Amino acid sequence: QKEVEQNSGPLSVPEGAIASLNCTYSDRGSQSFFWYRQYSGKSPELIMSIYSNGDKEDGRFTAQLNKASQYVSLLIRDSQPSDSATYLCAVGGGSGGYNKLIFGAGTRLAVHP
Amino acid sequence: DAGITQSPRHKVTETGTPVTLRCHQTENHRYMYWYRQDPGHGLRLIHYSYGVKDTDKGEVSDGYSVSRSKTEDFLLTLESATSSQTSVYFCAISKQGATFNEQFFGPGTRLTVL
Numbered sequence: 001q002k003e004v005e006q007n008s009g010p011l012s013v014p015e016g017a018i019a020s021l022n023c024t025y026s027d028r029g030s031q032s033f034f035w036y037r038q039y040s041g042k043s044p045e046l047i048m049s050i051y052s053n054g055d056k057e058d059g060r061f062t063a064q065l066n067k068a069s070q071y072v073s074l075l076i077r078d079s080q081p082s083d084s085a086t087y088l089c090a091v092g093g094g095s096g097g098y099n100k101l102i103f104g105a106g107t108r109l110a111v112h113p
Numbered sequence: 114d115a116g117i118t119q120s121p122r123h124k125v126t127e128t129g130t131p132v133t134l135r136c137h138q139t140e141n142h143r144y145m146y147w148y149r150q151d152p153g154h155g156l157r158l159i160h161y162s163y164g165v166k167d168t169d170k171g172e173v174s175d176g177y178s179v180s181r182s183k184t185e186d187f188l189l190t191l192e193s194a195t196s197s198q199t200s201v202y203f204c205a206i207s208k209q210g211a212t213f214n215e216q217f218f219g220p221g222t223r224l225t226v227l
Contacts, residue, residue, distance in 0.1 A: 008153075032214055043203055043218040044156070088155060092214050099144050099163065099207060099214050100171070105155035 003027060004091050006104035015113050019076040023089030023104055026070065031093030033065055033072045038086045038106065048074060079111045116140045117219035119204050125225045132191040134222050136204030138184075144207035145187040146216065147171075147179060149200040156203065162187055194226045 003026045013019045021035075032051055036044035048063040050056045050072065056063045062075040072091075076083055089104040116139035126132050136145060146161040148171075158171030160179040168179050176198060178190045191198055204219040 004155075034215065043221050046215055046217060049215055090156075090216075100158060100161065101214065101216060103148075103156040105153055 003102045004089055004104040006089050006107045008105060009108040010110045011107055012110045012112060013079050015079060015081060015111055017079050019079045019109055021074040021087050021107050023072045024070055025091045027094030029094040030091045034090040035063060035074045036088040036090060038088060044088055081111050081113060084109055084111045117204060117206060119219040119222050121222060123223050126194050127227050128195055129193050132194050134189045134202055136187045136219060138206055141184055142206040142208055146205040147189045148203045148205065150203060151200050196226050199226045200224060
């Protein structure tokens, strides 16, 4: 059983729309939650970190965390074709230890003009 | 940019040969990690290090060994490469002083085992 689950996609949204990416995790003791963006053939790039329940906004990105439901999401407002990439959810601080992250398999986002 | 380089960036080798991948960092970070990335599996931790000569296994460590004799270098060795080890390998670091355990990745090494 995977510990971090994401819909593989592709999630297709029109330019200017809101893209909503979701992630669930199984370890209730998890304390830290991350979203990475990965362009094809490139390395993952950290775009959002969240540690407390609620919303965290950074520019066009909003991360949402609900620990009771073991759910974390990423909203991308005013989506642009340059946002087309695979988005990886990562969870840490659970039973695996403070410095280890568990990654989901990623959701592929396609933003079309 | 976390100052991480990986070498080689691409390698093709044959089954049964030993292979060593190098991760080099320039910012003196304590924690370093090796991951592999395969379609449908995301990133999986192979080994990590929490200091010079201090290493531990991740979830997919079989067939791999690591060494860290200097803070700046973390080596991943495939003792006898197999086709199942064909993958993209990423090194990562946790920045000292960063909130919790944010990790930052190197550019990756694409390894093909024939």
